[in-house]
Amino acid sequence: MKEIILKIKNLSCGYDSQIILSDINLTVERGKLLGIIGPNGAGKTTLLRAITGIIRPKQGNIFFEDKDIYQIGLKELAKKIAVVPQSIIVNSITVEEFVLLGRIPHYKRFQFLETKKDQEIAKKALELTDTLKLKDRSILEISSGERQLVLIAKALAQEPKLLLLDEPTAHLDIGHQIKIMQLIKKLNETENLTVLVVLHDLNLASQYCEELVLLNEGKLIRQGSVNEVLNYRDIEMVYKTTVLIKENPLNKRPFVILFPPKEWDEQK
Amino acid sequence: MKDKLVNWAIWIGILVIFLLIIIIFSLSVGPTDIPFKKFISLIFKGKGSVEYSVLFDIRIPRILLGFAIGGALSLAGVILQGLFRNPLVEPYTLGISGGAVLGVCLNIVFQLDKNLGIISLPFSGFLGAILIILLVYSLSIKRGILKINELLLIGVMLSFILSSLNMLIMAVSHIQDLQGVIFWIMGSLAEPNWFLIKLMFFVSILGLLFSYLFCHALNALSLGEEEALHLGINVEITKRLLFILASLLTGFSVSIAGIIGFVGLAVPHFMRNLIGNDYRILLISSFLSGAGFLILCDTLARTIILPLELPVGVITGILGGSIFIYIISKKQIKL
Numbered sequence: 001m002k003e004i005i006l007k008i009k010n011l012s013c014g015y016d017s018q019i020i021l022s023d024i025n026l027t028v029e030r031g032k033l034l035g036i037i038g039p040n041g042a043g044k045t046t047l048l049r050a051i052t053g054i055i056r057p058k059q060g061n062i063f064f065e066d067k068d069i070y071q072i073g074l075k076e077l078a079k080k081i082a083v084v085p086q087s088i089i090v091n092s093i094t095v096e097e098f099v100l101l102g103r104i105p106h107y108k109r110f111q112f113l114e115t116k117k118d119q120e121i122a123k124k125a126l127e128l129t130d131t132l133k134l135k136d137r138s139i140l141e142i143s144s145g146e147r148q149l150v151l152i153a154k155a156l157a158q159e160p161k162l163l164l165l166d167e168p169t170a171h172l173d174i175g176h177q178i179k180i181m182q183l184i185k186k187l188n189e190t191e192n193l194t195v196l197v198v199l200h201d202l203n204l205a206s207q208y209c210e211e212l213v214l215l216n217e218g219k220l221i222r223q224g225s226v227n228e229v230l231n232y233r234d235i236e237m238v239y240k241t242t243v244l245i246k247e248n249p250l251n252k253r254p255f256v257i258l259f260p261p262k263e264w265d266e267q268k
Numbered sequence: 269m270k271d272k273l274v275n276w277a278i279w280i281g282i283l284v285i286f287l288l289i290i291i292i293f294s295l296s297v298g299p300t301d302i303p304f305k306k307f308i309s310l311i312f313k314g315k316g317s318v319e320y321s322v323l324f325d326i327r328i329p330r331i332l333l334g335f336a337i338g339g340a341l342s343l344a345g346v347i348l349q350g351l352f353r354n355p356l357v358e359p360y361t362l363g364i365s366g367g368a369v370l371g372v373c374l375n376i377v378f379q380l381d382k383n384l385g386i387i388s389l390p391f392s393g394f395l396g397a398i399l400i401i402l403l404v405y406s407l408s409i410k411r412g413i414l415k416i417n418e419l420l421l422i423g424v425m426l427s428f429i430l431s432s433l434n435m436l437i438m439a440v441s442h443i444q445d446l447q448g449v450i451f452w453i454m455g456s457l458a459e460p461n462w463f464l465i466k467l468m469f470f471v472s473i474l475g476l477l478f479s480y481l482f483c484h485a486l487n488a489l490s491l492g493e494e495e496a497l498h499l500g501i502n503v504e505i506t507k508r509l510l511f512i513l514a515s516l517l518t519g520f521s522v523s524i525a526g527i528i529g530f531v532g533l534a535v536p537h538f539m540r541n542l543i544g545n546d547y548r549i550l551l552i553s554s555f556l557s558g559a560g561f562l563i564l565c566d567t568l569a570r571t572i573i574l575p576l577e578l579p580v581g582v583i584t585g586i587l588g589g590s591i592f593i594y595i596i597s598k599k600q601i602k603l
Binding site: 052054074075076078079081082083088089090091092099102104105107113160 | 487
């Protein structure tokens, strides 16, 4: 059995008195590319925020490499888990400076400037994400597809073991969607990075993820292989819409076809 | 990396040169003009001449105070902008200066300074400032999220409320030297007490050094609190310590020189455009140029309509307020 990098036990959490996630149990093996799917408001982003310690669990524990994340210092955790947010507000700084911000957790006490090593790591992150050519441009000037790549580069500069991405393909055209997903796959395979990615597009999830987690109304409905999770019963129940699931002839994985109820009736 | 350091060093050099030019200019102009060439001979001749005492008893203390307070207010502005991620935030627009004035006014009315000594004035200013920061902050947080628009509006309204309260206090109490208090509130660098000048100078320099412990944290915070946390920054502790620092700088400045608005807005705005948004250079460059800016404004205030002296707050208010409007209209920041 493979080593477990992340283990979530009986997790319940939420904001103020409101419970968003209840009784979540989840294990992630090292080196996996795991997709998190579910309708809006299912608690996907909240799950990511719980893993990075932004919201405290009301119940249960989260273990990273067998250690409770609250036992690991913030700085140590930032060297192990990096997050790519959906979007970001920034001042005008260059892409290179932005990626260098990812080195902050690695700075020693009273270290003022980045070292040569920090710069090399940032450069490598830019190369991996194919954004080295943008390094002197302002982060505000580049396109949203490019910005998403740069956000990933900054996360890579943290040299994490686990990468969390919150809907990295939202608002992107199909070309950039594929580019981002290919990049995530490449990082997962060649850099041995464990990846948790929240996705709305079920077919992208089917295409790229090894394993899926389906969330609905704060509960974990199913965790398993793509074939196990993308079954029409679960999907129709969770998304409250009718779908047709066929095998994609190119990759032999499930392919979800949306099927408006009205046409469904006419077909019958 | 090296280039960056060289670039920053050049900027600091330029700012220091500007600062020195302003200081020399400020030393030499006034009701009695003292040309720069005469400085050295005056120093050698020593005490005795009128020009000597003008230079050492009036102008140098004023310049030292202008340096300390200009630097402090500008630094407080940069720090608050970093914490709240908005370029329009500064001690004056958030009502923190008003809070400091209230603290000092209450101190004067209850004559605490007579019992506790003059040192109680800056500390009551500090207390007033920090109470207002905490109030504004807690009022603008909704479900754990800081609402920047509300923060600014609440801050501006609090400023109004506080200045009314201050007027109320002055109206109902029997402050002997009401004109002195009013002139103090309007902002002036004429401070007869050497101890307070020295105190302000040290607080200001120490504040600058202390702020550098947070230069990476401020850079991380420019991406938002959540992102800063993802970068391993302890956001809550950072915020608290920087709130205290900003209140200390503002409270002390206001208790000594009254309300000098917009220094913390105008100066960092220019520095951001000129040198960039990296807090590692922004902190020191804002401090230095804030110091130069206030000394220059004060020089204008005391020479522009001789023999009258304007409150320096009037000059910074007009300049800074115009820049505030300019930023809003140009960048279309949502208020």
